[in-house]
Amino acid sequence: MKPAVVIIGAGSAGLGAAAALLERGVTNVVLEQGDRVATSWRQRHEDLRLNTVRWLSGLPGLAVPRHAGRWVSRDDYVAYLERYASRQALDIRFGVRARRLTPTGRGWQVGTDTGVYEATHVVVATGNDRVPWQPDLPGLAAFGGPVRHVAELRRAADLAGRRVLLIGAGNSAVEIAGHLVDHGVAQLWMSIRRPPTILPRQMWGVPLHPATVALRYLPERVRDGLARAISRRAFGDLTPYGLPAAADGPFRRMRTTGVTAAVDQGFVGHLVAGRLSIVADVTRLTPNEAILRDGLRVEPDVIVTATGYRSGLADLLGPLGVLDRHQRPLTGKGRQALPGLWLTGFWPAIEGNLRQHGREARRIADAIATGRRRFGGPRPPAADDRRPHPIPGTRP
CATH class of the missing domain: 3.50.50.60 (FAD/NAD(P)-binding domain)
Incomplete structure (x- = not known):
């Protein structure tokens, strides 16, 4: 069976969305261009600590452990995301870079450098700080x-x-x-x-x-x-x-x-x-x-x-008309940009980006799960059949 949802990005926003969807019985697969979860976190400097408190920085279904302290270090947060992905039994395909999104009559095709994935919904969670911006x-x-x-x-x-x-x-x-x-x-x-x-x-x-x-x-x-x-x-x-x-x-x-x-x-x-x-x-x-x-x-x-970052969304989403001139999403937090196309993790918040990721994950998962029930979507699979697959005839 093909997944109901393809999620692009295995950072905190993508992992949170995947877990929230599974909790509601919605199958999904996460595509990650790196070889491990939390690629962007691993690339930050070693002295990095969260500016948000530990107990308000976790994702749905698993708290950041108390031993990480009040202000969680980079390495402790990476370890938390690794444990989160394992504990939630998320289906993550590493080394897969999404290149293009194409709407179809029944959902979306995600073209990658390893094949084509097809799903009813796509959640883009590649991160707001993906591309460092260097002034000229x-x-x-x-x-x-x-x-x-x-x-x-x-x-x-x-x-x-x-x-x-x-x-x-x-x-x-x-x-x-x-x-x-x-x-x-x-x-x-x-x-x-x-x-x-x-x-x-x-x-x-x-x-x-x-x-x-x-x-x-x-x-x-x-x-x-x-x-x-x-x-x-x-x-x-x-x-x-x-x-x-x-x-x-x-x-x-x-x-x-x-x-x-x-x-x-x-x-x-x-x-x-x-x-x-x-x-x-x-x-x-x-x-x-x-x-x-x-x-x-x-x-x-x-x-x-230290001149900021760009989302890098233009290559993936530019042709779809869902970005403003600064490559920022035109839609609101955790809402559909187009039917079946969702964006999460692109709205920084002074009250905490990581807390916001969890809220957006729940909002997206609730909307997708409710829509499937309302319009007679397929029943959730058995517990041993939750690993989705790409379109037959394509490489995973």
């Missing part, structure tokens, strides 16, 4: 040192003793800046065009993540006002250190640009202590210098860009 800086090709996106930096310790120019001011930039100082870079300049709102991960030992969840239904202006007040209470005025307050609140910025708030993991302490310097944005590079907008010149050994 004038003189970039002439710069004599290495230029690396933060996604390529596996160990901040590798830059110990180096002079580093860090470009960017989002959460990734603020996070890696703290780690670079911790690991002993000789000098760190942080080039900022638009100041972020920086929030503490916890205050007086109490994590703030549950509060953002509890307050999510308040008006945006109220949440932005509370976030500004918390930032001022935690850090004071950082203008004397080169970091003025953000012009807009974090929730408004999230809604209008998709850029989340920056969460402090030691960055502010390093800034106030003078262990890093905030500088203007870069206008041009020479073989050994970066020339800044205010005329200052700095001589870094290495440039690290």
Whole structure:
């Protein structure tokens, strides 16, 4: 039998959707281009820890274990996703890259580099941070040192003793800046065009993540006002250190640009202590210098860009007309983009991306399962016959 649903991507969003569907008796297969689950998580730097609390970061059906601590490390979260896939008995096909989606009269065909899969529904869960975005800086090709996106930096310790120019001011930039100082870079300049709102991960030992969840239904202006007040209470005025307050609140910025708030993991302490310097944005590079907008010149050994990511959805979904000009889905969270086509994991949330993945998984699974019952879909298979297969005559 063919699966009712094909899921593309074996990260947290895809695994959550697969488990929620199985719980409702809906057969599915997960296609993953990597050789293991959580490919994108494995590629992040080794110092990474979640900014969301452990007990609000799990997926449907299995909590993150208590031994992982309050702020779960990269390796512990990868281990959790591996255990999740095994515990839920998910059918995952590794080394399969989805190339195209084609609507048919009865659902969808998923063209891959190993064959064609057919299903009534397709869930795209390839991740919002799939493709690192590198700015096209004038003189970039002439710069004599290495230029690396933060996604390529596996160990901040590798830059110990180096002079580093860090470009960017989002959460990734603020996070890696703290780690670079911790690991002993000789000098760190942080080039900022638009100041972020920086929030503490916890205050007086109490994590703030549950509060953002509890307050999510308040008006945006109220949440932005509370976030500004918390930032001022935690850090004071950082203008004397080169970091003025953000012009807009974090929730408004999230809604209008998709850029989340920056969460402090030691960055502010390093800034106030003078262990890093905030500088203007870069206008041009020479073989050994970066020339800044205010005329200052700095001589870094290495440039690290923390300039964000793109979804990479254009190749797969571009012809279907479901993306805006920024390659972001036009549909809402966990809803159909087209009949039988669902997207999940593409809407970052200050109250927690991982928590959002679980909510979207349940919404999609409920809608698909309800639709099958309403329109007389096939009965759920026996427990020993839940491994779906590609179209006969194609390679798995």
